[in-house]
Amino acid sequence: MRKLTDLILGISPCLRRPLAWGRMLPATMFLLVFASWSPRDTSAQYMFLDVDGDGVSTPKDVLDPVWPTTLSIWLVTDHNRDGSPAVCSAGGRSLSINSYEVVVRADSGAVSWGAYQNRMAEFNLHFGAASSQTEFHEGYGSFSYLAPGKYLLATLDVTVISGRPRLTPSASSQLAATFLTSFGSECDGREGDNSVALGRDWFDVDGVGTGSGGGWDDGPIPESITVGQGVVYFGGNRIPAPLTIGFEGADAVVNGARLPPLEQPPIPAGARTSSDALRFELDSTGTALTRDGVRKGLSRAELLQQLRTHYASSELVREVQVEGERLRVTYVDYPIQTIVYMPSRIPMTDPSPEERRRSDAVHAYALLRETKAILDQGAVVLITRDGWTTVPPLIARQVDDALQSLQAGAGVTTVRRELLDSTIPADVQAWVRQPARLDPVGGGDK
Secondary structure: OOOHHHHHHOOOHHHOOOOOHHHOOOHHHHHHHHHHOOOOOOOOOEEEEEOOOOOOOOOOOEEOOOOOEEEEEEEEOOEOOOOOEOOOOOOOOOOOEEEEEEEEEEEEEEEEEEEEEEOOOOOOEEOOOEEOOOEEEEEEEEEEEEOOOEEEEEEEEEEEEEEEEEEEEOOOOOOOOOOOOEEEOOOOOOOOOOEEEEOOOEOEEEOEEEOOOOOOOOOOOOOEEEEOOOEEEEOOEEEEOOEEEEEEOOEEEEOOEEOOOOOOOOOOHHHHOOHHHHHHHHHHHHHHHHHHHHHOOOOHHHHHHHHHHHHHOOOOEEEEEEEOOEEEEEEOOOOOOEEEEOOOOOOOOOOOHHHHHHHHHHHHHHHHHHHHHHHOOOOEEEEEOOEEEEEOHHHHHHHHHHHHHHHHOOOOOHHHHHHHHHHOOHHHHHHHHOOOOOEEOOOOOO
C-alpha cells in the first residue's frame, strides 16, 4: 500500500505517476475507499517490443547478433493481446494514459543499451534513466490524459554483447525496488494510485529474441569484407577494386597491407613515473565524474561539457577540443594526443575483456559493412590514421580524377580544386600528395 500522504498530494510511487488533480480526496475518504476495496479479476492491457517497424509482434521481430537493433516499445491500454476489449482492474474508469514507466530485461545474455527516444510528444516530464547490462528503465509523463488506445511509447537501440539474450518488458527490476512497468491512468488500478501496473493489473507482454544474423550469432564476427566496385585511397595510395578490407587489431588492412607504425618521439624517462601517474589520475577522476553525472540524469551533451571542463582545468592539459561525442586532449609535456570517448552504456561499467573484444569487433564490422555497401555503388573511400572519408558515388568519378591529378603533381583546375576542398579535408589531401609506405601484414618492420 502506498503512503497516505503520497495519495493525498497526488504523488505516485517515486514521484513518477501523477494522479488526476481534480480527483484528490481528503484523507478520511481515502481510508473509506481502501476499507471497502477488494481485488478483482484482471483483464487489461498489452505491451510488446517491435523490431521491423510494422507495429505488431511477430516471429520476425528478433535482435541482430552483430548490429545494433532499434526496438519500438508499444502499449495498448484498451485491448488484450488477443484483441479482446480490456477493462479497468479497479474503479471502472477510463483506460486513458498520462505517463509511462518501462523496465526491459535481458535473459540468457548481456546487451549494450544505446540511444533512447521518448515518442510520446505530450509527455515532457522525465522520470530518469537507469540500466545495467541486463536491465533498462525509463519513464515520461504529463498532467494531461490521452484517450485509451495503442501508443508507440519509445524507441531504444540495443547491441548484443554476449550470449543470445531475449528482451522482455518486466514487472520489476533489480536496479531499484521502485522501478516497474506501468502507465498512469484515470483507471484507479488495484492499489488505487491511478497506476496500471504489469504483474498487478495486467500480464500480456511479448518480447524479442536474438536471430541467427547470417550464421555467426555465437561464432566469430567476420574480420574482413570483399568488394568488387569502387576505389580506396589507403594512406594516400590509390587501390581500385577488387578489394579485401579488414582489421588486424586496431589497424586497417587493405589487400593484405597496412599503414606502418606511427613513429612517436621518445617519452622522457621521468614522465613515466610522474606525469603518467597524474594523467592516469586525471582520467580516473573524469570517469568518476561522468558516472556520477549519469546517476544525476545529465544528458550526453551535459556530460561531455562536464568532462571538457574537467580536463581543461588541469595544468597538465594544453588544449581540449570537442569532436562529436568525444574529446581530443593535448597535454603540455606529452607527445601523443588522447581521445576521450563518451561511454555508450548507462550506467558506465568496466567491460570484461570478452565484452570489450566483442564490442570492438561489432563496431569494426559495422564500419566494414557500411563501407562495402557504398563501395559496391562505386564510391571512393579514403583511409588514414585519423579516420575514414567517404565520397558518395554521385561525384566519386570526378573526385577520383581530381585526386589522381593531385597525386601525379599535375595542375589542378579551379573547378577540381573547389571540388576537392569541398569534399576532402586538407590533411587527407596531404596523404594523397605523399602516399605512405604500406607494410605487408605479418611482415613486421624492415
